[in-house]
Amino acid sequence: MKHVLVGGIDRCAIVQGAWHIEDKTPEQVAGLIQLQLDRGVDFWDHADIYGAGRCEQVFGEALRRMPAATRDRLVIQSKCGIRPGAFTQYDFSREHILASVNGSLERLGVEKLDYLLLHRPDLLMEPEEVASAFDTLHEQGKVLHFGVSNCTPGQIELLKTAVRQPLEANQLQLSLAHTLLLDAGANLNLARDAGIGRDAGVLDYCRIHGVTVQCYSPFQYGFFEGSFIDSPEYPQLNAVLGRLAEQYGTTKNGIAAAWLLRHPAQMQVLVGTTNPERLAAIDEAADIVLTRAEWYELYAAAGNQLP
Structure with a gap:
């Protein structure tokens, strides 16, 4: 299995997306986790809105049916910031980020996320609010690494005026x-x-600044x-x-x-x-x-x- 650098750490080039596991049983998901581990794919991508939380929940139920050491072999990523409802809105407030991560951790049944991405830009984003949330999550050990999704170079630079942690990934749509x-x-x-x-110019920006593109x-x-x-x-x-x-x-x-994966940007491919x-x-x-x-x-x- 090919590996690429994400924030300076070797990670598998294929990321398994979890947005299609909503209707699967915990046993089926446990089988999929093990199947991918056997092939060298240990990186899983979630989001708090996938299946209205059901995808994270069934994944957590699957983990509880597997040996405890399995969690240590996995790289678990989730995303937050989209608030569905009568109309779509985005929320990068400190309160929402903290609540979203706590909800994801509870559903997944884990103590920490390896990666947290901000899911689509919040046009009312206040970098200081994001920074405060990231600092709290990092200090509490609830999130180890951070990134964004669908963000422009300017939005990333704006976040960096306040956020202290490196923004290591940007999840972007890309296909043939x-x-x-x-x-x-x-x-x-x-x-x-x-x-x-x-x-x-986001692809060149990510290459220049060492931000790994995750192709969804x-x-x-x-x-x-x-x-x-x-x-x-x-x-x-x-x-x-x-x-x-x-x-x-x-x-x-x-x-x-x-x-x-042939592109020299050394991207990850996120499959569903x-x-x-x-x-x-x-x-x-x-x-x-x-x-x-x-x-x-x-x-x-x-x-x-x-x-």
């Missing part, structure tokens, strides 16, 4: 069919829509519109994926994950599937190193033009 983090930089000074900056929705196109794997919307891309999958002895999902066969191919693909020509062929096959 959602390449907005890459497109503008490849089309600078060209009269193309792809040259319109929608990324705020790695097999999706649009804003959760569906998977591009075997989609009639992407015939050329699937043809190339299929050819390379056969060449490397893996699946289209495996090649799509390998494409992300719980299908054992699909996960096996993705996990094994972490060790596939695509050539430069293959990487660019896939980028072009997804419909991207280069000068």
Whole structure:
């Protein structure tokens, strides 16, 4: 299993997402935890809103059915800040962050989170409030490492005016069919829509400042519109994926994950599937190193033009 540095610590390149375990039994989740551990995937991603807390709860129930030492082998990450309801709102207040983390710890049945990410930007964010919450959580030993999700370079810099702990990760949507983090930089000074900056230069910023990008929705196109794997919307891309999958002895999902991991930013790929066969191919693909020509062929096959 390929590893990348997150805050200077070796972490597995594949992160297992927990947002699809809401309807699974604790026994099924325990089996999935062990399956991924056996393959070298020990990093799990949660959020307080996944399944309205049910995903964290069933994960905690699964852990209680496993040997106590299993928790020490896992890297557990959760996110907070989204407050669903009649309308969506975001909340990075000290009170909400502390309450969210305490709720996550209770549902997960653990004493600490390895990572806490702020989940989508709060437009009313006050860095001092976040800093106060982070200091309390860190001093109490409830959170070891911190990061953000979907944040721009400016928002991260604003947080850093008050937050003392390093912001080690930024969770961002990136896939072969959602390449907005890459497109503008490849089309600078060209009269193309792809040259319109929608990324705020966040990928380069993260590389410069040692912030690990965690790619979510790695097999999706649009804003959760569906998977591009075997989609009639992407015939050329699937043809190339299929050819390379056969060449490397893996699946289209495996090649799509390998494409992300080939990028020199040394990103993590956050997968949500719980299908054992699909996960096996993705996990094994972490060790596939695509050539430069293959990487660019896939980028072009997804419909991207280069000068």
